[in-house]
Amino acid sequence: MCLSVIQTIILTEEDMKLESNRKRVSHALRASKLVVFPTETVYGIGANALSPIASKLIYQTKGRPSDNPLIVHIAHKEDVYKYIESASDAAVKLMHAFWPGPLTLIFKKNDVIPLETTGGLETIAIRLPRNDIARQIIIDSNLPIAAPSANLSGKPSSTAFKHVMEDFMGKVDIMIDGGQSEIGLESTVIDTTTIVPIILRPGFVTQAMIESVLGYSITDQSSTGPSGEVKSPGMKYTHYKPKGEVMIIDGSIEHMAAYVKDAEIKHPDKSIAVICEVEYIHDFTCKVRSLGSLNDQNEMANNLFSALRDMDEWGIDIIFIHHISTHGLGYAMMNRLIKASGYHIINV
CATH class of the missing domain: 3.90.870.10 (DHBP synthase)
Known part of the structure; x- marks a missing residue:
């Protein structure tokens, strides 16, 4: 319509x-x-x-x-x-x-x-x-x-x-x-x-x-796939996704930095960015968007959707997101990030 x-x-x-x-x-x-x-x-x-x-x-x-x-x-x-x-x-x-x-x-x-x-x-x-x-x-x-x-x-x-x-x-x-x-x-x-x-x-x-x-x-049941009728928003359809390909990297920040560096070499024609905690922004050579401090989950939650939207504003083709702690509010944040990635998680 x-x-x-x-x-x-x-x-x-x-x-x-x-x-x-x-x-x-x-x-x-x-x-x-x-x-x-x-x-x-x-x-x-x-x-x-x-x-x-x-x-x-x-x-x-x-x-x-x-x-x-x-x-x-x-x-x-x-x-x-x-x-x-x-x-x-x-x-x-x-x-x-x-x-x-x-x-x-x-x-x-x-x-x-x-x-x-x-x-x-x-x-x-x-x-x-x-x-x-x-x-x-x-x-x-x-x-x-x-x-x-x-x-x-x-x-x-x-x-x-x-x-x-x-x-x-x-x-x-x-x-x-x-x-x-x-x-x-x-x-x-x-x-x-x-x-x-x-x-x-x-x-x-x-x-x-x-x-x-x-x-x-x-x-x-927030992490299980829907079966039958879906009573809540956010369970059935693609959500939170920027235009670029989104991948969550689960592992040490050193291993993630090496993985991202390798991706930069393999894809010189692609615009690559990382979303991570502020403590790790200097571990990467590509563009980086900070979520906030490891010690402030409220700040990270407040920045999450803005960070994802910035990826489109920056014209990013490949987006690597650091797997954050699922303690406390981190569980809800990872729920959104996993859906943004289409459940694409890479262990390094």
């Missing part, structure tokens, strides 16, 4: 303090139009979750497969009960512990939210963001907002406003500049429709944090 060019309105965080601008955003959402807005995780491309037309427009604009469910964003904990059949004891504990915040919970849906929003599923993914702008537009519009990450399907998620400008200028009605995303990784997704909750996508809220609240062990 060919979408017509739209005169996109850009609003800043300061602009959103004006009631007239907040009304402009609310009116757009009520009219089933698209609004790009910041959250604490990544930028989202949002629309009225109650409108099949609006949800279809999200899929069309992103180029997103229509069976890949959208996350519904709400402004208050109690709003969740408007859209679900029931909440398990585990779900209630997790809502109280982590909402508002970077945790998405999956419930059995009622008939209020259309199937066009849930990817044809009888389950619904819901999150209560903690970002002030995100919550304000939900409150002002008095609507649940369906909002996947604001990137063209398959590309790295957007954590800076320039990313959404690249992908959606002239394709959405309003874009709100909220600066750099606070976290830089999409939310953790937990299926609470099962007897024991299941992690479908790792994120800032780790398995250890969840188990600490629940008091028992849960299951992680």
Whole structure:
């Protein structure tokens, strides 16, 4: 489907303090139009979750497969009960512990939210963001907002406003500049429709944090291939990939440096770059993009998608990424990087 060019309105965080601008955003959402807005995780491309037309427009604009469910964003904990059949004891504990915040919970849906929003599923993914702008537009519009990450399907998620400008200028009605995303990784997704909750996508809220609240062990299916229906975004299709070939190198930094040097010799006509921790940037002779310090996982997570997008900006043909530690937040980062590489991991 060919979408017509739209005169996109850009609003800043300061602009959103004006009631007239907040009304402009609310009116757009009520009219089933698209609004790009910041959250604490990544930028989202949002629309009225109650409108099949609006949800279809999200899929069309992103180029997103229509069976890949959208996350519904709400402004208050109690709003969740408007859209679900029931909440398990585990779900209630997790809502109280982590909402508002970077945790998405999956419930059995009622008939209020259309199937066009849930990817044809009888389950619904819901999150209560903690970002002030995100919550304000939900409150002002008095609507649940369906909002996947604001990137063209398959590309790295957007954590800076320039990313959404690249992908959606002239394709959405309003874009709100909220600066750099606070976290830089999409939310953790937990299926609470099962007897024991299941992690479908790792994120800032780790398995250890969840188990600490629940008091028992849960299951992680985020690294397994999908079978049957897919309840969470980020499980079924290619994600986070720059245009160049992406390879993860697992091994010592000395062995990785030798492997990359050999690739430079074998492919003199190719542009090669490395993504790694700042401590290792001087070990390579090619272009290098630092993720941040080994000692600061939050910094590394915040830089991850920007680093992947920089590869396209630099015109890189072959991208080597150092396999980072999977401890703590590193597990969620490696989840994204492995998918960006198409599961192409080289042991050296």
